[in-house]
Amino acid sequence: MIDLIFAQTLNGLASASSLFLVACGLSIIFGVTRIVNFAHGSFYMLGAYLAFTLVSRFGPADALGFWGGVLLAAVIVAALGALVEIVILRRIYQAPELFQLLATFGLVLMVQDIALGIWGPEDKLGPRAPGFKSFVVLMGSRFPSYELFLIVVGPIMLGLLWFLFQKTRWGTLVRAATQDREMVGALGVNQRLLFTSVFAFGAGLAALGGALQLPREAVNLHMDLSMISEAFVVVVVGGLGSVTGAYLAAVLIGIIHAFGILIFPKITLVLVFLVMAVVLVIKPYGLMGKRPVGSAHAHGPVEPLLLPASHNVKLIGLAALAVLLLAPFVVADHWLLTLTELSIFALFAASLHFMMGPGGMASFGHAAYFGLGAYGAALAVKWLGMPMVPALAFAPFLAGIAGVIFGWFCVRLSGVYLAMLTLAFAQIAWATAFQWVDVTGGDNGILGVWPAAWAAPKLVYYYLALAVCVVAILALRIIVFAPFGYALRAGRDSPLRSEAIGLPVMRIQWIAFIIAAVAAGIAGALFAFFKGSVFPTYMAIPRSVDGLLMVLLGGVQTVSGPIVGAFAFMGLQEQLMKATMYWRFVMGASIVLLVILFPRGLVGTALAFAERRREAEPAAPVTATPEPAR
Amino acid sequence: MSPVLEVRNLGKSFGGVRAVDDVSFSVEAGKLLALIGPNGAGKTTCFNMLNGQLPSDRGEVIFDGRKITGLKPREVWRLGVGRTFQITATFASMSVRENVQMALISHAGETWTLFGRAKDRHVAEADALLKQVGMLDQAERACGVLAYGDLKRVELAVAIANKPKLLLMDEPTAGMAPRERIALMALTAEIARERGIAVLFTEHDMDVVFAHSDAILVLDRGKLIAKGRAEEVRNDPAVRAVYLGSGATSGGH
Numbered sequence: 026m027i028d029l030i031f032a033q034t035l036n037g038l039a040s041a042s043s044l045f046l047v048a049c050g051l052s053i054i055f056g057v058t059r060i061v062n063f064a065h066g067s068f069y070m071l072g073a074y075l076a077f078t079l080v081s082r083f084g085p086a087d088a089l090g091f092w093g094g095v096l097l098a099a100v101i102v103a104a105l106g107a108l109v110e111i112v113i114l115r116r117i118y119q120a121p122e123l124f125q126l127l128a129t130f131g132l133v134l135m136v137q138d139i140a141l142g143i144w145g146p147e148d149k150l151g152p153r154a155p156g157f158k159s160f161v162v163l164m165g166s167r168f169p170s171y172e173l174f175l176i177v178v179g180p181i182m183l184g185l186l187w188f189l190f191q192k193t194r195w196g197t198l199v200r201a202a203t204q205d206r207e208m209v210g211a212l213g214v215n216q217r218l219l220f221t222s223v224f225a226f227g228a229g230l231a232a233l234g235g236a237l238q239l240p241r242e243a244v245n246l247h248m249d250l251s252m253i254s255e256a257f258v259v260v261v262v263g264g265l266g267s268v269t270g271a272y273l274a275a276v277l278i279g280i281i282h283a284f285g286i287l288i289f290p291k292i293t294l295v296l297v298f299l300v301m302a303v304v305l306v307i308k309p310y311g312l313m314g315k316r317p318v319g320s321a322h323a324h325g326p327v328e329p330l331l332l333p334a335s336h337n338v339k340l341i342g343l344a345a346l347a348v349l350l351l352a353p354f355v356v357a358d359h360w361l362l363t364l365t366e367l368s369i370f371a372l373f374a375a376s377l378h379f380m381m382g383p384g385g386m387a388s389f390g391h392a393a394y395f396g397l398g399a400y401g402a403a404l405a406v407k408w409l410g411m412p413m414v415p416a417l418a419f420a421p422f423l424a425g426i427a428g429v430i431f432g433w434f435c436v437r438l439s440g441v442y443l444a445m446l447t448l449a450f451a452q453i454a455w456a457t458a459f460q461w462v463d464v465t466g467g468d469n470g471i472l473g474v475w476p477a478a479w480a481a482p483k484l485v486y487y488y489l490a491l492a493v494c495v496v497a498i499l500a501l502r503i504i505v506f507a508p509f510g511y512a513l514r515a516g517r518d519s520p521l522r523s524e525a526i527g528l529p530v531m532r533i534q535w536i537a538f539i540i541a542a543v544a545a546g547i548a549g550a551l552f553a554f555f556k557g558s559v560f561p562t563y564m565a566i567p568r569s570v571d572g573l574l575m576v577l578l579g580g581v582q583t584v585s586g587p588i589v590g591a592f593a594f595m596g597l598q599e600q601l602m603k604a605t606m607y608w609r610f611v612m613g614a615s616i617v618l619l620v621i622l623f624p625r626g627l628v629g630t631a632l633a634f635a636e637r638r639r640e641a642e643p644a645a646p647v648t649a650t651p652e653p654a655r
Numbered sequence: 656m657s658p659v660l661e662v663r664n665l666g667k668s669f670g671g672v673r674a675v676d677d678v679s680f681s682v683e684a685g686k687l688l689a690l691i692g693p694n695g696a697g698k699t700t701c702f703n704m705l706n707g708q709l710p711s712d713r714g715e716v717i718f719d720g721r722k723i724t725g726l727k728p729r730e731v732w733r734l735g736v737g738r739t740f741q742i743t744a745t746f747a748s749m750s751v752r753e754n755v756q757m758a759l760i761s762h763a764g765e766t767w768t769l770f771g772r773a774k775d776r777h778v779a780e781a782d783a784l785l786k787q788v789g790m791l792d793q794a795e796r797a798c799g800v801l802a803y804g805d806l807k808r809v810e811l812a813v814a815i816a817n818k819p820k821l822l823l824m825d826e827p828t829a830g831m832a833p834r835e836r837i838a839l840m841a842l843t844a845e846i847a848r849e850r851g852i853a854v855l856f857t858e859h860d861m862d863v864v865f866a867h868s869d870a871i872l873v874l875d876r877g878k879l880i881a882k883g884r885a886e887e888v889r890n891d892p893a894v895r896a897v898y899l900g901s902g903a904t905s906g907g908h
Contacts (some may be wrong), residue, residue, distance in 0.1 A: 134742050167784075330748060330749065330750055330797045331748060331749075333772070333774070503769070503770050504769050504770070505775070506772050506773060507768055507769050507770050507771055507772065507773055508760045508765045508766060508767075508768040508771070508773045508776065509766065509767055509768060509769050510756055511749070511753070511756075511760065511773040512757070512760070512761070512766045514746065514748055514749065515746050515749070515757050516749075518746040518748050518749070519744045519746055519747075520746065521740065521744045522740075522744035522745060522746065522813070524727070524728045524729050524732075525706070525728055525729070525732060525738045525740075525744070526729075526732060526757065526758040526761050526762075526813065526816070526817070527729045527732045527733050527761045527762070527766075527817070528729065528757075528761055528766060529729060532799075533766070536767075582748075586823070
């Protein structure tokens, strides 16, 4: 027993090292640039692929060839990181945090296809490291010596980083910028150089982490997203911006992984995220993190007024609805499926917008409620024998209950921490669906979730879905302009003032969270009957990101934005998938371009344009008032 | 007449520092009471304990005959205490009128209403308040683009929307031009007298303090060292020592 515990501990420590390198880079980048870099997993993956190519070229048997290849891979990726920072990120530091996230996710898509194009879809098996090919016998069990090497790498890197940050001028600047960027700028430090170098350094660390994995596991195209979600967990558990925290958290997560497989093989996937949720509830800013200085709205433009639809916008809306109603008589049959899906995703995006826009609570895991709605419908059909209509009515309750429980924890946090916690809860929901095979069918999903006979024809189901979605979206819209929606926005704009005029901010946010979950659940239930089956992928990270993309494309500050965003995103994706095998690359590039060109989203930009035209016409007397001194 | 606010032996320590030490005073309806003292004297700490933003270590706060120590800010507000902040806190994405409407909606207990436009509620009442603070002509503008002095006026309108018996103003004129300061405090004094609101405010500008307060409290290093009318306080040797310097204290204005 003891030797097993010992072996698993060593295993955990070995896997912690790469995780630490990746998370540490992510943490430093966030600390200085305030960018949540989704593409960090991609740098990790690129590091592994480049190391594979370079090591093969230089000769894997030769020590210099192997280690040279690994280090060179890290250096190349660091240079790539610098390029990305200069070409893309530098243009969007002023944009809201979430747009930066969107741009980095565009990068993820681009890198995925670049890797696919260069290295192909097959897994690449790397060579063993020269000098670390044998086993070491420790307490009676054989242990690969490379694992021991990795265990040592972690603390050594921690020491080197400590030295770098405490003893060098550059490190001191990084620490200073992490605490107060503006002050560092005011003291005459070249911020551009600092930001570029920090981003390159972080990217290089991630690539080193990936390259060091080469002898341990096969390089594949899914490394990026699986690593990024774990790295997020590590960074958040450790505390954003804290290197020591990242190491502690990486060790904690590594060990939990290693022992989880032994003790709770059924819930290993849940376990990591459960730990994260527990840590965040007890220490909201992570093990070694500090409460961030300043508010979440510290940068980015001032939120514009939220105005009810003008006459013209109402007309456009009605016209769009008329087009949707009449479309079945004009377009080909297969378009009905696309339109049904579009309606459902418009509701999904609108529900996410409800909590992100007026609520100011960005969710990285909104797919959980969509998926729970879908599973609610499927479980009601399969286990309760319900027909379609009661199942449709029952499903949102499952999503709503999850909203009640998850929301209660989430509203205690704010900003990036809240977003990370929503991601953790979504992963728990996903893992439950994935691993609780007896009830959910696991990876095989639940099949045979078909609509009632009367709703089975494509046309009827389209109108049913459209009707439900339009009603739900309008309901959300009405709530936004009702006193409750105002109170929600008040809590986002100024929690201090809200509490001082009697508004219970947390409770309001909690209710909004639940409303958003129920609305997403309705969309999910419709989707289940539409597809006739449900799978765990309905609540996986990519679906949550899809939702984020729709909302951000449309524009967070507008109420009609998410609907436009949903149509734009789904339309673009569908056309691209038809047009090219490398649709991800085109999609990612379009997202990056959109963010650079329209940092307020599509509808937001249109509104700003209309605003400028309106202000240009009459010279309003109030324009002479000076700008606020804040 | 019994006082609107009565503070008894209030105390708060941060680590070993007694930020507020055994402070007692009371405020009467329709009167303006100024709380002054050099930087770090404990004014803001004292203030934040009054409306529940900061828990106190010792002592009690009685408002309108009721003990409010330990209540949350929103509960204190419900009882009838308005508040403005040193750095204005308003809702940037709402218009000036909507800011006031939000306070009126909360006061009317309509926060949880899910339908019906918030914009159409309490319009007349909101406009009356805005007229009183001279912001009616800017009612449609977004709070996020207002000049700072105007923002202070909006905050005042929001703070008196629930018809409070007591108004707490933390440095109401900080960051304003000298002429605007006197105007704002004159407006506050007028509103307080008209509506019978008791006002407690902290202030650094002595012109404002001497022109617009009925009584003055002087705080130094957490202790109340003087209280009385402007003339009495002005001639108090302890106050003079703190402000003009006896070598023991630094800072102040």
